[in-house]
Amino acid sequence: MSLTRRALLRGGAAAAALPVLTACGESEVVIKEVEVERVVTVTVTRPPSEAQPLVIYSGRSESLVDPIIQQFRSMSGLDVQVKYAGTPALAATLLEEGDASPADVFFAQDPGGLGAVESMLSPLPEELLSRVPAWARSPQGLWAGISGRARVVVYNTDRLSPADLPDDLWGFTDSSWRGRLGWPPTNASFQTMVTGMRAVWGDDRTREWLDAMHANEIGIYPKNTPIVAATGAGEIDGGLVNHYYLHRFLAEEGESFAARNYHLPGGGPGSLVMVAGAGILGTAANRPAAEQFVDFLLSTVGQQYFASTTHEYPLVEGVKASRILTPLADINKPAIALSDLADLQGTQAMLREAGILP
């Protein structure tokens, strides 16, 4: 099945509206967005036999992305099958499957997962890549970021106010923070942040910071959610996490949940913005549908979904982030090229040397 899109979802901040299939011919599908007065035309050419399903391996949790995949299913009329598991487990599975992999698309939680299987991906069309900024896509064009997440400090609001928090990550090496914080050293986003430190500060300074934090008895947690939970409960005063977990807890436990996010005003690696992304396998049996899916994720509708439902930052220009988030433009992002964030191995070796990883 091949697909071209014309006059595609251009301009204006569209409200998050379900696309409604109003006509479905052999060669033309008209999608009308209900709330926005605008008609979009998509040309679809269907080959006579098209039983091949689209197979997505999703390292992003079903509870987060199932609604948008359902929406794609009903919009495209395709048979979409999804395997959900953790990003590392899926990357390991893909590596074992090799050429025999049934997967068409790998939708990963972090660039590290995509990087692990980079040799199995084939470049995305320029038209898709160019929709996201250069910092949010693979330098070789093998995958594109779908949504952005910022590194933040989550802090307990009963114990601290933003005035008590330092300007940058070095502030936490002060002995007054001893035993009061948590971090997730096995987490891919955390390791990417450390890789960012190495790019900006150099290896020696980074090692110095890691040792200082370690000596300051920062608690080791398996991932972001337990840190946000422990912060809200007052078990620790704060932690280094991605921004969007807080909003899940607020939805689950209400506004009284005693934690909020803090963006380090001094910038640096502690304010890094990273992406979750998707790539298409070189062996994809259903490449047109795979491209259609990535295209959909990078459409206004797809981007609106991530902005409003998972509270991540949309990456396509023109789509606004949720109002409750600090605007991307107000975050003091460090200037780090994505290619500088590639050396995860070096970062892991450093974390091991520091005794932070086994």
Place this chain on the structure above:
Amino acid sequence: MVSIARVMRVAAPGGPIGRLGRWTHAPPALWVPALVVGLLLALPLVYLVIRTAGAGDDAWALLFRWRTVMILLRTVALVVTVTVASVLIAVPVAWLTVRSNLPWPRFWSVVAALPLVIPSFVAGLVVQVALGPRGMLQQALEPILGVTELPSIYGFPGAALTLTLLSYPYVLLPAQSSLRRQDPLLEDASRSLGHGRRATLRRVTLPMLGPAVGAGSLLVALYTLTDFGAVSLLRYETFTWAIFVQFESAFDRGVAAALSLVLVALAAAILAVEAVARGRARYHGVGPGAMAEPRRILLGRWMAPALALMAALGAVALIGPMGVLAYWVGRGLAGGQELISVWEPLLNSVLVAALAAIAAAVASLPVAALVVRYPSRFAWVIERATYTGFALPGLVVAISLVFFAVNLARPLYQTLFLLIMAYVVLFFPAMLAAVRTALAQVRPNVEDAARTLGRSPIATLVQVTLPLIWPGIASGIGLVFLLTMKELPATLILGPIGFKTLATATWSAASEAFFARAAMSALLIVLAAGVPLLLLRLRMGRATPAATPPVRQ
């Protein structure tokens, strides 16, 4: 000595089969299926050797470090503590529910067995939320006693507590079925030889429990060795945690495989300890004997403490976790959370759990018969090989089966068949432990008698041996059913695309902090596992009616 094994030999084509026959005096109809089961179950080991061979120098540098030794020691400390604690809980509870006049024994049996079904990542989360420094317990104590913070449960105490509560049923179930099958005449003999009730308990009843407790302890030890969910959430670094870190951060399959092989070596050491403990003792009577309902001993003034003990166990191991889960569901509903439909995952969970339990039961029969009736080095090797899957983290087993299916059995990949096979690989030892101990308590001459009386070999198997070992098979089926209900990594990786179970639904929700949804699915796992467990207990109760009156103390 006639046995299932000899029964099978008659049914099989005659003639010597190759050289292997020299390693065992068991008939081919027995050792061939046993060998096939052993080889299939050892597949993950083959994979690990292949991947380790391909590992670079980095892998070896990583392996031979002081840190590795430290993590090994931490792991051993946890394994020993959890195993000892599990035996200390399980043996008294087994005795109380089977051999005393404790009221509602079946109710208590089901309550005491249920913690087994709670996925360890859920248990870790619940313990953290309930007993954390500022968890629910602290919140409850603060207004009364002014406690502002509880001592930290993170690290060793939390991990040991959680894993003990999750895994003592591994000892409880075989111990109960062993007690149920014990020949009461042995105790009568002890009493008639002048031993008092306590001496009989100490010198006959408890030693007879040896194989069951040993087999169960082995499962507890291996479960603790390979758990990831609980140790990661309670922040105690074990060897399995180190393996997951490799998968999680490095994607270096060589290092992960090399570390997994170390884990296998550790498991082999644990198996050796169990083998030494088991020794060469026999656990069936030699005289004519008869199967009779074990006598129940009146507790008298010990009734109140016994009931208190059972209630405390029920509260800590079951009511507590259920309460936390129910609270999450209630809070979510009150906050307008949408709960997801759970019918499809529920049906899938029950289906695969039942299929896996049956498949494991069938596969365990030849191995158990070989091990019990024809002990030899060959039988020993096969039995040890079947522990491979249980001694490895689920993720490692799943990835290894991906490797074999993709390269050798492509049409099976991501089918229900392969998933069921993965469950058998993972949980076979739980089944084998139950069946083996049951078979060890059946005197071979009972089968001889059936043959002498003109029963065909098959009829002997179906009419004599299987009914005698049925309590063991049933407890094995129950165990594998419960374990499959909560299995996560293999289900995620090997399930047909889009296949959802209650465990995957729970994980998917919990990992993104959708606590209400996660709790809903987790509660259903416990309910869905509890119903068959209850039915199994009721059936067993009917099969052996309480014919003998209790003995007065």
